[in-house]
Amino acid sequence: MAECVSTTVHVPFMPLGARSYDIHIGPDALDRLGAYLASDHAPKGLVGLVTDAHVAPLYADAVLDRVRAAGKACVVHTLPAGEESKRLDRVGEICGAFLEAGMDRAGLVVALGGGVTGDIAGFAASVFMRGVPFVQIPTTIVAQVDSSVGGKTGVNHPLGKNTIGAFHQPDGVFIDLAMLSTLPDRELRAGMAEVIKHGVIADADLFAYLEENAARILAKDLDALRVPVVRSCEIKAAVVAADEREQGLRANLNYGHTFGHAIETASGYARFLHGEAVALGMCAAGELGRLLGLVDAAFAERQRACCAAFGLPVRWPEMPLEETLAAMKHDKKARAGTLKFIVPAGMGMVVHRTDIPPELARAALETLL
Numbered sequence: 317m318a319e320c321v322s323t324t325v326h327v328p329f330m331p332l333g334a335r336s337y338d339i340h341i342g343p344d345a346l347d348r349l350g351a352y353l354a355s356d357h358a359p360k361g362l363v364g365l366v367t368d369a370h371v372a373p374l375y376a377d378a379v380l381d382r383v384r385a386a387g388k389a390c391v392v393h394t395l396p397a398g399e400e401s402k403r404l405d406r407v408g409e410i411c412g413a414f415l416e417a418g419m420d421r422a423g424l425v426v427a428l429g430g431g432v433t434g435d436i437a438g439f440a441a442s443v444f445m446r447g448v449p450f451v452q453i454p455t456t457i458v459a460q461v462d463s464s465v466g467g468k469t470g471v472n473h474p475l476g477k478n479t480i481g482a483f484h485q486p487d488g489v490f491i492d493l494a495m496l497s498t499l500p501d502r503e504l505r506a507g508m509a510e511v512i513k514h515g516v517i518a519d520a521d522l523f524a525y526l527e528e529n530a531a532r533i534l535a536k537d538l539d540a541l542r543v544p545v546v547r548s549c550e551i552k553a554a555v556v557a558a559d560e561r562e563q564g565l566r567a568n569l570n571y572g573h574t575f576g577h578a579i580e581t582a583s584g585y586a587r588f589l590h591g592e593a594v595a596l597g598m599c600a601a602g603e604l605g606r607l608l609g610l611v612d613a614a615f616a617e618r619q620r621a622c623c624a625a626f627g628l629p630v631r632w633p634e635m636p637l638e639e640t641l642a643a644m645k646h647d648k649k650a651r652a653g654t655l656k657f658i659v660p661a662g663m664g665m666v667v668h669r670t671d672i673p674p675e676l677a678r679a680a681l682e683t684l685l
Contacts, residue, residue: 362418457499457511582635
């Protein structure tokens with residue numbers, strides 16, 4: 317797989333017609349945000365900057381500088397950091413802050429932070445005044461390679477992950493890899509689960525690259541990180557352009573998530589970061605593929621070894637099995653009570669299965685114990 321040698325990369329979303337947007341990847345990402353804000357394409361009203369308590373001290377001022385240079389007023393709303401903030405009442409708080417500041421339908425929401433911030437700010441943008449534009453400035457690896465691209469927004473409910481939300485495409489995504497230099501090591505490791513997922517579902521060469529470059533990536537070598545970030549955005553853009561509303565192909569991106577979301581729910585969203593739960597979910601999905609005869613034990617072990625090389629959990633001995641199985645029933649991908657599983661059929665290939673007996677799903681989960 318060829319590395320991208322350009323300092324700035326654009327991944328166009330051309331097939332979305334009037335809602336097309338660019339993904340800017342490079343050290344000048346914030347300057348490109350400034351150019352967008354000053355352009356005729358940007359909304360003319362108040363900017364609502366949504367961030368969290370960890371990210372605000374690091375990057376909020378740099379974003380505010382670009383907003384002000386574009387001649388725009390801005391209101392800042394700072395969320396408590398962490399998955400626990402991804403709740404419906406936080407959406408009300410965000411909308412209340414916008415209203416108090418005088419934002420109207422000419423406003424623009426800017427999401428600055430990781431996946432939680434992007435999801436909740438995007439959802440707030442989708443419902444405020446019945447929908448205002450927003451842009452993403454992802455500061456974590458999981459947000460840069462996955463959640464900032466594709467227009468899925470939403471919040472959690474105690475009974476299920478991401479069960480309240482909407483499709484709302486951003487006007488642009490602005491990715492500066494240098495922001496990963498301040499990312500805690502655990503967050504970096506967790507985010508790499510989504511990159512591993514992209515390799516499994518769509519690109520065997522990407523998976524091999526991850527196996528060969530785990531140490532460089534974990535050391536936050538930006539040259540090593542550029543390849544998985546750019547390639548992941550390309551994969552996600554192509555999938556979403558072909559199936560924006562998840563009627564078929566886009567479900568591939570949920571590989572590991574049916575199990576992973578249930579693990580998050582059963583653990584009260586407190587024990588595992590999202591990517592850690594996805595890693596466990598991929599291990600279970602790999603074992604499900606083995607049990608179905610779609611892949612062999614060597615595939616399941618190779619996937620597990622790659623996750624382990626990035627410091628991701630591959631076992632959960634204390635898993636509350638019954639609670640995890642119960643949480644799967646509330647998965648938002650279920651249709652008429654039937655769960656859809658994304659199962660590997662080889663490196664770079666997955667299939668959709670809705671005929672999985674409950675005992676087989678249980679057996680796959682039990683391999684995590």
